[in-house]
Each structure stands twice: as C-alpha cells, then as structure tokens.
Amino acid sequence: MTVQTPPPIPGGSAQQVAFHRTELNIILSLYGRMVAAGEWRDYGISALSDVAVFSIFRRTAEHPLYRIEKRPKLRNRQGMYAVLGMDGQVMKRGHDLRTVLRVLERKLIRAVE
Template identity: 50%
Template sequence: MEASPRGMSDIVAFQDFRPAKGQAAQPLQAVANPAAPPVVFFDRREFAQILDLYSRMVGRGEWRDYAIGHDRESCSFAVFRRSADGALYRIVKTPKLARRQGAFAILGQGGRILRRGRELAMLLRYFEPKRDALA
C-alpha cells in the first residue's frame, strides 16, 4: 500500500482495519482536513423556524414540497407548489454577507432577491398573511 504525500493512504484495504492476531482493536479517529472550509448549513434553531413556517404553509395548501441544498458559501431551503415546477421561494443563508446585508435572504422565482436580513425570524415574517387594518 502506497502512502500519499500527506502520509495518509489513498486506498485502504479491509485488512488494515482488522487487528493483527494478539492485538486489541484500536478505535478509528476522524481525520479532519484543515484545508477544507467548514460546511455551511442552517443550525438547529434556524432549521426549526423554517420547518415551522413550511408546515403552516402546507396546512394552508400553498406549499407542497421542499428541497435542501448547500455549497461552500451558502445553503438554501427551496419550496415548491408542485414538485415538477421551479421553486417558488428559496430561503438562503450566506454567512459571508452577515456583516454587510445580512446572512439571510428570500429569493423569488428567477432568483430575484425579495428580502434580506440579519435575523431569520424577522425575515420569515414576509410569508405571514397581511392583516387588514379594518378588521
């Protein structure tokens, strides 16, 4: 088995994971790649807020499907009226923009930015029904 320049092997055979006769099994340790950027995703609180909104909109019959995606710089939660159509809205988190325009954005069909903000809860109010002043 050949070692790569970093000292790690590229291909590991199954036999390498089994202890030799008379030796105790050693626990495997996760090797983090320090050169890889951290993965961007919604944290638990943010994801709970988004799923709460999604469940209310499904209950109203406005949304029927969703998709989650991410890359190095952002993550997104897209909602669909029908799964065959394009996304109605995308809720996007881009931490690089947190100090400028805010880390969160709502994008409409075609990628148009409808709203941007620093706090997700305030941003999600965009989807709340407008109340009449007369009622």
C-alpha cells in the same frame, strides 16, 4: 423532501454552509403552516460551500417558488439571510431569520369567505 449535498473535493477540505437546528425549526414551522393551508407541497435543502438553500415548491417537478438562503459572508453587511422569489429577485434580506421570513407569512393571512 429532497436533500442535496455536494460530492467531497478530492485532496481538499470540503467546508459546507448549513442551516443550524434552531434555524430549521423556524423555517419548518412556517413550512408546516403553509402546507396545512395548501400553498406548498415540497421542499429541498442544499448545503454548498458558500451558501445553504431551503427551496420551497408548489409541486415536486417545478422550479422553486421561494428560496431561503443563508450566506455567512454577508453577515457584516446587509445580513446573511435572504428570501428570493421564483425569478431570483431578493424579496427580503436581513440579520434575523424570523423578520426575513415575515415576507412569506403575509401570504398565509387571507380573508376567509
């Protein structure tokens, strides 16, 4: 697990966007199921001034497979939650975190041999 926080801004108020406990419970529930399935192995959380990011890795030293972003400035537009792929393409965006994460839950459902 990697947690990154930016250094405080000298002489200014450092306001950060972060995931709330209920949001983290939803994300970590999905993360735990994917770890149990052997798909994911590590994650990182970044709390920046305009966005909070939960990055998901297959291995520790790789680029993130997926990024779950929270951008409160987009709350009244297309939604503040988004899932981005490895290439930065938006896979799903919306107002409700559970519905946005469904795009990743599809990866969990597979045919059993």
